Amino acid sequence: MNISEKILAAASGRDEVAPGEVVDAKVDVAMINEITGPLAIEAFREIGVERVWDKDRIVMVLDHQVPADSVKSAILHKVMREFAEEQGILLYDVGLGGVCHQVMLEKGHARPGELVVGADSHTCTYGALGAFATGIGSTEMAAVFATGRIWLRVPHTVLIRVTGRFQRFVTPKDLILLIVGEVGADGAIYKALEFTGPTIEGMSIGGRMTLCNMAVEMGAKTGIINPDKAAVAYVQSRTDKPFALLRSDPDADYEKTMEVSSLEPQVACPHSVDNVKPVSEVEGTPVDQAFIGSCTNGRIEDLAVAASILKGRRVRKGVRLLVTPASQEVYLESLKLGLLEIFVKAGAYVCNPTCGACFGGHMGLLAPGETCISSSNRNFVGRMGSPEAMIYLASPATVAASAVVGEITDPRRLMAEGRP
Amino acid sequence: MIVKGEAVIFGDDVNTDVIIPGRYLTTLDPEELARHAMEGLDPEFPSKARRGVIIVAGKNFGCGSSREQAPIALKYAGVRCVLAESFARIFYRNAINIGLPVLECPGILREVSPGDNLTVNLAEGKVRNDTKGITLEALKLPDFLLSIIRDGGLIEHLKRRLGTA
Known part of the structure; x- marks a missing residue:
């Protein structure tokens, strides 16, 4: 068995x-x-x-x-x-x-x-x-x-x-x-x-x-x-x-x-989780909101990889980056490791542990016509707010890189180019 | 157990977020939930469903979250039965548990047009399209699930079993 x-x-x-x-x-x-x-x-x-x-x-x-x-x-x-x-x-x-x-x-x-x-x-x-x-x-x-x-x-x-x-x-x-x-x-x-x-x-x-x-x-x-x-x-x-x-x-x-086996960063495109493309095919798509959190990707290693990208960089003007640790323990750990300071200095908004933006109940809902890149698990119509919003799912690294550039971005490329 | 109604058609992968969006889940009132049923796909659905309808859909109906508010919203909006090529498993269990009949019916989308009059025999697992004059075979529900539907849902079923009714 x-x-x-x-x-x-x-x-x-x-x-x-x-x-x-x-x-x-x-x-x-x-x-x-x-x-x-x-x-x-x-x-x-x-x-x-x-x-x-x-x-x-x-x-x-x-x-x-x-x-x-x-x-x-x-x-x-x-x-x-x-x-x-x-x-x-x-x-x-x-x-x-x-x-x-x-x-x-x-x-x-x-x-x-x-x-x-x-x-x-x-x-x-x-x-x-x-x-x-x-x-x-x-x-x-x-x-x-x-x-x-x-x-x-x-x-x-x-x-x-x-x-x-x-x-x-x-x-x-x-x-x-x-x-x-x-x-x-x-x-x-x-x-x-x-x-x-x-x-x-x-x-x-x-x-x-x-x-x-x-x-x-x-x-x-x-x-x-x-x-x-x-x-x-x-x-x-x-x-x-x-x-x-x-x-x-x-x-x-x-x-x-x-x-x-081999793999490049992947993105699930609107409006279904199985509409998955390599990041190279969707790079350049402008985003209004970026979300790092949820039961899928709100753990310490998720916040750490995002912080390693955001350190010394700024979230692009016109983009909101929400960071939601998955638990009080993750919150405390990221506080001790200095991750929260990196997020705040980068212009991210650090929220309390909650399902929050992922569930679309409160804390970061989307307006009609807006696009969000999210480290969460579902990109269904209306999941994160307006049924007329677009949701892309990706890793915390891809979300962080996209928040910096203001459009969907391969984190490997951003980091290799060493762009601010 | 016979269920009759007009067909309303949806496609594949109808998820629970479009059946009832998360932002309405703070209410426990089934009538309030019903007012937002299928809002993500068709905001007019509650007014269409009021007269009593049967949903006909493609594969993976009810995928996504475990929210039982999804079958509740459909049931109170006037949905008498859901026939689909296949169901997501949590929705399937939830629907039976709240007494909303669901049947897996391979090929159903090809044989039904919007507004067709359908008659569903739950015990026999047969769907008759009265408008087109054809009968379709659905996957028959196991007896223990039929008995939950017959009792009006899992709670009534359990009350009988535990003798608390």
Whole structure:
């Protein structure tokens, strides 16, 4: 069996499972945020069960619209606080956490071998540590709160083997954009994507999170990576809780294997994530706003590569650059490393940890006719504000370089030319 | 379980951001959500859907975010059923869980024109285009999913199962 099958077998108390089978699985951890949580809470109350199945296996995070940008948001936050208090559930309130997926990983709530469900589509990010993690809806979450169980179809798995080294200023984001472009927005519906190969073995945990995060943009149920020494070290530095190290057998079955190697910076063009082109084909496109942040690319290494480009440079007049660390921890770390000073001196606007501009709820919405280059995960019509705005997705390095030049720019070229 | 309605057609990869944009998710009121249903693709959709319609779409319907507000907005706008070449999995589960019938129906886009009258037999997985006089085979829902739809959604289904109804 491969890692996904092993985790689902363990969760459903079976020795073996096969793709296509429906299993009734025990959930290890469940997560809600304030956009999906209040509906789940409402549905939970309707079921008529008084207490959640296990308060210690639920994590609640406020992240999409924090701090509250309207009375309506404030009410949703209040609903979350009251439920957390009533049930004794851990809540990462404003100022304590950040973007839910970053918080789940850096606070040790998602561990190898576990079945994690989150009421947010990017829950698949936790596959970076070898958990089987998938997004579900609010009503489904209410059922999990009541029973601790969920039905899941065991997915077929596509193995994506990556070889080759990244050039400077080419990043895991460019790799996953290339993969999304090849697989397509619906190319992995109901499937698991397992990333493997020497490039993955040498990749930082943050980079692995970026890869797994975007599995859902191909329709996948999850993205997952076999946990290695680096993953185990990361988890053990963040939690004392024990976990089972499940890994794919050497003779595991896969639906197909895909090979990826050499790479230049990639850009997903409007209005779909799989409309991916090498940066050279879109260089010169003028931008009004640039955004560095989100559960895809708001981690310390993302901010560090952006800062290395922005140091001693200025954001082009007429361009807004928003920088949103993915969590309080990332915020503090970038403060200590002096990254925030570099951003502010470059003319960037540093925002508090939140989903913010990526989600298009608050903090940096786009006007009709505007163009944004973003390190986030979706460029759908209206995602970041007006349905008449254009969104390009790229790596934090490409976003930073584009903010400096005022048009979509290959970061390798900007840095090679040493332009101010 | 029979569902009838006029066909409204959409293409491939209809995502949840165009079904209901993020900036409207601060409300839990289904009627308010319904007023913005499909705003990203067709701002006139809520007025068209009011009389009761069946959405016919291409592949990967409902891709993107896990927001359950997407099927809720459609259901309360007047959508009685969604027929698509394929669905994104979270939307698919969410729709069934809130009692909005969804059927995968390969080839559906070729056989239906806007405004055609459709009759969907959910239990049998058959779609009849009454205007054109043809019947299409959809992928039949497994019995346990049909029983969730029959109970009116996952909550009612669970209340029966747990005896809290």
